Amino acid sequence: MSFRLSQRSRARLTGVHPDLVAVVEAAIRRTEVDFMVTEGLRDPARQAALVKAGASRTLNSRHLTGHAVDVAALVEGQVRWDWPLYGRIAEAFKAAGRDLSIPLTWGGDWKRLRDGPHFELDRRAYP
Numbered sequence: 560m561s562f563r564l565s566q567r568s569r570a571r572l573t574g575v576h577p578d579l580v581a582v583v584e585a586a587i588r589r590t591e592v593d594f595m596v597t598e599g600l601r602d603p604a605r606q607a608a609l610v611k612a613g614a615s616r617t618l619n620s621r622h623l624t625g626h627a628v629d630v631a632a633l634v635e636g637q638v639r640w641d642w643p644l645y646g647r648i649a650e651a652f653k654a655a656g657r658d659l660s661i662p663l664t665w666g667g668d669w670k671r672l673r674d675g676p677h678f679e680l681d682r683r684a685y686p
Contacts, residue, residue: 562593574600575625578661579680583628585655592647593633597676600625616672627679645675652678 564572564587572580583596601609601622609615621627632644649665656663662681666674 562587562590565595568596571596571599572628575628576680576685578659578685579626579628579678581659582652582655582661582663582678583630585659586648586651589654590648590651592644592651594630594648595633595638596628597631598622598629599627621679621682626685627677629676630678631676642675649675649678 564584572583575583587594599622601620603618603623606615606618606620606623609620610618622629630648631638632641632648633639634644645667649667652663652665655661662684664679664681666677666679
């Protein structure tokens with residue numbers, strides 16, 4: 560099954576690093592679980608609001624530089640937050656990154672504050 564990014568998801572990729580956009584576009588074509596992009600580039604005010612709300616722990620997010628995206632799983636057109644769905648989406652992102660030789664970090668692999676919807680370009684290759 561092949562999915563496509565919606566216009567809304569594409570709009571949310573505005574300002575995101577082109578390499579990460581390429582990974583998102585490749586991942587949507589190979590994923591078994593449909594997804595939408597919920598956030599890409601953020602301004603400092605949005606990041607501060609997320610920290611204040613407890614949804615983020617840093618004012619130095621990779622979203623501020625366009626090096627990160629968040630996605631939401633879609634099942635029958637409805638957003639779902641079930642953890643196993645994000646592992647399946649991550650498989651598609653990681654495979655796309657390998658195919659394109661673009662190193663990624665998945666928030667679901669973090670030891671603290673695991674973040675299944677979050678994908679970012681690896682800091683070692685994209686400081």
